[in-house]
Amino acid sequence: MRLNHTSSIPSDQPRHYRITIQGHLHPRWSEWFENLTITQQPDGTTTLSGLVVDRAALYGLIIKLRDLGLTLLALQSQSADRG
């Protein structure tokens, strides 16, 4: 039984996030989104995943999604030992 350690990370520490948006976004947008890994999914969505430095960075990313008119479908934090 592996415990989920994500909640014990202090809120100002980097965390792994996985963001799901509607539509396919080209991987070349990675630099725009702070070097998150961009993967187009077969169901017509795209995931952006990776380490986000802190809360301010996370909200910055969300605003970037807003400003490009992308639709945010899901936002999850992942435990550190998952890529």
Next chain:
Amino acid sequence: METPVLQTKLYIPQPRPELVPRPNLIERLNDGLHRKLTLISAPAGFGKTTLVSNWIYETANRSSANRVAWVSLDEADNDPTRFLTYLIAALQTAQPDMGKTLFTVLQSPQPPPIEHLLTDLINQLAALPGRVILALDDYHLIDNRAVHLALTFLLGHLPPRLHLIILTRSDPPLPLARFRGRGELSELREPDLRFTLDETKAFLNQVMGLDLTPKAVATLERRTEGWAVGLQLAALALQGRADKADFIAAFAGDHRYIIDYLTDEVFEQQPRVVQTFLLQTSILERLSSALCDAVLEIEDWKLKISSEGGQSPLANIQSPSQKMLEYLAQNNLFITPLDDRRQWYRYHHLFADLLRYRLKQTYPAQVPELHRHAAAWYAAHDSIEEALHHTLATDDFNRAADLIEPITSPMIGRGEAKTVQDWIEALPETLLKERPRLCITLAWVFNLNNSGAAIEPLLQDAERALDTGRYDEATVAELRGHAAALRGYTALQQNNPPQALQHMAEAMAWLPEEDMYLRSIVSFTQGVTFKRGGIWESAAETLKQAEAYGRASGNLSIAIGSCIHLIEMLITQGKLQQAAKSCQEAIELYLPFQQENPLPNLGFVYTKLGEILYEWNDLEAAGENLEQGLALGSRIIAAWSWERDGLVYLSRLRQALGELEAAQTLVEQALNVNEHMQDLFDKIDMTFEQARLRLAQQNLAPAMRWARQYQSVSEGRHEHADMMLARVLLAHGDVDQSQKILKSVGNAAESAGRMNRQIEALVLQALAYQAASDSPQALAALAQALSLAEPEGYVRTFVDEGPPMAALLTKLLSQPDHLEDKRSLFSANYVNQLLAAFPDFEPLTHKSKIQNPRLVLSEAEGAKIIEPLNEREMEVLHLLAAGLKTPEIAAELVLAPSTIKWYLRNIYSKLGVHRRSEALAQAKTLDLLK
């Protein structure tokens, strides 16, 4: 020295000639005018700005009853001063003479609280005929709490005829739920703004002339989901293709983020030269042909065209960017004009973002180069802030620092400290340590926003840099002076006046004479600090300096402020005549400046004059001056002790006239002002004024409650309140306790030269002794008070004490034998004047019945007081009777004219007259001229 206002930010975007009509949205906007706020909240590219600007031109502006003001916000508007500046500037386009005073007050180093400014603005707006519509575009760029609070305040107090429209990509942190609940909010959101099928058809076929089948239209509508920018891009992509059906099919079947997909399409379709233009100018916030030419280094560009060999129709363009900009505009390539003259444009935000990113990915090396060109052009055209923006984008921090240094002082002076702080904090720390001037500037910013702890490290950094010997003497002196001044202010904030004075003296020693602005501020602070410590001479000296420097550097606020403090000191020392004269001189000197630039603190000179006239019992003139003081000074500036005091004196005036209700209202206003005061030294507990009022209304219980509460705390003690306590105790019969306080205050006042307070204390002591049935002591104290008070014409200090004082004065007149003390020199006429001022007074003497000129008789008691004219005064009187004027009398007696005036005043006083003719008449009646 005003903040330059970019007119392009105030420009209402003009609607395009062909637009899809959206009547139901127009209807909703019209409808929304009946409410307070219209919120248009949707992501980029939904046509918010287009819709609202179109509505303004078609409907709102058509009606002459509506006036429209527009602000296109940007990140820099997160500085509250800047935000308000643009707000006011925009409203001025709708109503030209609005808010001029506000600009002056706003653009100062420490502007008053935003609510005060907004309240004044709101009042001005409420007075306007017709409706004003204020539109704020791109509100999502604002993330500064103070600005949000300001807007919340504005919305909470919106005058009926002002309607606010906010366009934003995210719901702003304003109390929207509250407005919704009250039906005060009208909203247009994403679902509302999506193009319907009909609108899509109209756009694609009529506006863009594509002639698509209904199925094609439906497909595009579904794929773009009615997103305006998506439709625009799709239309542009289709315009350039013959195989429209294929394209639409491919597009529909693709999951790609449509903006990416379509932008690629549209971009690829453009000739190379247009692509280059788009990419390279994408770094610019705004575009003009001259600026674009500079960025593109147009000479090279021309060469590139000719080398391409004319493969596209555009290859024949040899003219610079202007033609290109027009081409883009004509072809709806996401460029929008920012003025009527086709001089400035900008790209649609979304498009610009994409272009910038594309540039960064494909030609990364060009980016810093382009920014440098833009920065150079802006610098050459004196647009330093924009030059700075581009310089920071190249990480050339040294150059950025060079640009920042010369402009920060005026900016701080205009209240833009926040902007300055942001810029300096964008520089690396190591760089900052090498720039002592910037360290000092940042320290000033921290001083202004009360971040005292951060100051000392900056000063030390600055001094270390100065110690390296790299800077010339003048710079070193100037910056060391600033550092000393800052330490002085910090010491004041830490409540250490002696230390502060030391630093300030050091500052004055270092600062060059030419830096008159700072010298005026430092000497003013010195003066006020000395004054609070009761060190009159040094206070007077430094305040006079402050006035001189203030005038010389155009810092009239300091100049007038210095006058007011000087006048206050004179009043404290009981020098009422001099104080009144100073008031009049100040008014004469500064009133003319009021025309060009409102002077918020001039009003308080009138207040001081009003206080003095009140004391002299010239109630009508006093009232006029006090009202004038409040009218000129209040409302838009920070509540100062003078505003409070003005209200207090007006309250006393009403009391003196028996208008107790009016007096009560005024005291409540004064209490309110006191609550908002920020300078804790001056903010004393004002409830004693309430207690005074209750006492006057014979309502002892609340007064006693206050007294007991005041006695129970050891903090917040103030002499004024102590005196009130003594009064209340006396009224309550606690004579001994009262006397204790009065003696203590009286002695302290006497030794400190505070004659104003000394007289007040003596007056109350007299009443206390009388209450304890100790007549001799009572009369002695009263006599002393009178002798101090007479030369300066005090009246109300006595009269405000009511019938007990009247009785005591009457008693004094009838018992001259007790007055053997040489200190007690006053005239019977003075006492009679005082008695005449009491409300229910019946005169004891009648001028015409005076037989012996050297005596004043009390008919009822038949006693006599001797107060003759002395030898000198008789001489003057004789010369007066001979018809000589003051200078002639002065020459005759070999004295200064001011001395003669002094004798004349005494003569008038002793004879109970006000002017020359009366004096001569009286002298004749009394048979003085032998």
